[in-house]
Amino acid sequence: MSKPRRQEQEEASEEITEVAKDILRMQLPIMLPGLGHVNMYALVDDDGAAVIDPGLPGESTWNAITDRLKQAGLEPRHIHTVFITHSHPDHFGGAVRIHKESGARIVAHRAFHFGGPAGGHKRHGTGGEHDGHAHGHGDGDHHVEASVDDLVAHMELLERDRRRAQNPLWRIRSALKRMTTPAPWRGRGETASFREGFRFLAYATFGRSRFVPPVTHHVEHGDVLRLAGREWFVQHTPGHTADHICLHDPDTGAFLSGDHVLPSITPHIGGVSYLADPLKSFFYSLDRVGEIQGVELALPAHGHPFDDLAGRAQAIKEHHHERLDEIRGIAREIGRADVNSFMKRLFRERSWGEMAESETYAHLEHMRLEGMAEAHRDDKGRLVYDI
Ligand SMILES: [Zn+2]
Numbered sequence: 603m604s605k606p607r608r609q610e611q612e613e614a615s616e617e618i619t620e621v622a623k624d625i626l627r628m629q630l631p632i633m634l635p636g637l638g639h640v641n642m643y644a645l646v647d648d649d650g651a652a653v654i655d656p657g658l659p660g661e662s663t664w665n666a667i668t669d670r671l672k673q674a675g676l677e678p679r680h681i682h683t684v685f686i687t688h689s690h691p692d693h694f695g696g697a698v699r700i701h702k703e704s705g706a707r708i709v710a711h712r713a714f715h716f717g718g719p720a721g722g723h724k725r726h727g728t729g730g731e732h733d734g735h736a737h738g739h740g741d742g743d744h745h746v747e748a749s750v751d752d753l754v755a756h757m758e759l760l761e762r763d764r765r766r767a768q769n770p771l772w773r774i775r776s777a778l779k780r781m782t783t784p785a786p787w788r789g790r791g792e793t794a795s796f797r798e799g800f801r802f803l804a805y806a807t808f809g810r811s812r813f814v815p816p817v818t819h820h821v822e823h824g825d826v827l828r829l830a831g832r833e834w835f836v837q838h839t840p841g842h843t844a845d846h847i848c849l850h851d852p853d854t855g856a857f858l859s860g861d862h863v864l865p866s867i868t869p870h871i872g873g874v875s876y877l878a879d880p881l882k883s884f885f886y887s888l889d890r891v892g893e894i895q896g897v898e899l900a901l902p903a904h905g906h907p908f909d910d911l912a913g914r915a916q917a918i919k920e921h922h923h924e925r926l927d928e929i930r931g932i933a934r935e936i937g938r939a940d941v942n943s944f945m946k947r948l949f950r951e952r953s954w955g956e957m958a959e960s961e962t963y964a965h966l967e968h969m970r971l972e973g974m975a976e977a978h979r980d981d982k983g984r985l986v987y988d989i
């Protein structure tokens with residue numbers, strides 16, 4: 603493929619830049635599909651600094667963090683706040699170590715949630731212990747109206763999971779369950795690979811506390827934080843994850859967009875989520891962000907700062923509408939088909955896999971919930987869609 607390199611793929615520059623008054627862009631190395639760096643922004647004030655999204659866990663991130671801070675005349679102990687835009691490891695991984703070194707408060711959305719119980723997604727209507735009820739897809743009780751309110755409805759379940767997750771035995775039990783529970787679109791017996799299962803188990807047993815930061819300060823939409831000597835509004839933007847938040851400073855027009863709006867790639871929208879219809883929530887959140895007046899500068903978690911936040915949000919929305927059209931076209935050709943078959947037509951071969959399947963599933967489920975598609979289980983228990 604001779605596609606131009608995307609800015610989000612660029613390797614992390616060691617240079618720090620002041621992108622707005624008292625806001626420093628510091629790039630940390632990551633190696634994830636399609637991404638070469640994550641932007642940690644340092645918001646500097648008289649008490650030290652707040653950092654946004656301090657990268658992956660591990661030594662190389664830590665070295666980069668200390669190096670970049672040093673260039674700004676700062677040390678880890680000067681960090682008083684870590685702000686996490688959402689529950690992906692490239693955004694929260696450095697937070698545990700920072701918290702340990704400086705005692706910084708850790709700020710995230712109140713739905714902040716990483717990993718979790720088997721089947722802890724919307725298909726089954728419970729946050730935890732479903733029992734293969736996935737085969738009942740298409741029953742009336744699954745046709746929930748999708749909205750951001752779904753998140754509120756799941757809050758209790760998240761709370762319960764959080765409490766249960768304190769218990770190591772429960773964590774191991776849920777990891778074992780996860781190993782034997784197929785993705786919602788798969789058939790009976792199509793479970794995660796042994797390697798993947800082992801990873802979950804190892805993580806549930808001893809990895810979690812070293813890896814997932816303790817959130818000391820939960821926020822929600824409309825909350826105000828004082829950072830870099832000015833006031834920032836928390837904007838809840840579910841879609842990419844249910845717990846995604848952005849920060850907006852109306853005075854200077856700066857907007858920290860996290861992964862919600864990226865300059866030249868579209869964020870992954872997975873279908874397995876606490877949200878009933880992640881794509882619909884994402885559209886909703888793109889519209890909300892597009893309506894904000896006076897945004898002068900968007901500061902994304904990957905790629906360079908950009909100015910037309912509303913335009914970019916609209917373009918991302920259009921991209922997904924084009925994907926929905928593509929799915930309609932594929933359905934005309936191949937008829938009733940499972941998620942994997944749609945995925946193989948929708949994505950280039952090098953992208954095939956669980957993530958592409960999950961994004962395809964998000965689109966198909968959006969169509970189903972909007973009444974544009976029907977879903978059934980075939981004789982193998984696999985979800986198949988009629989469009
Ligand atoms: Zn992300």
Ligand SMILES: [Zn+2]
Pocket residue numbers: 640690692693861903904
């Ligand atoms: Zn990211």
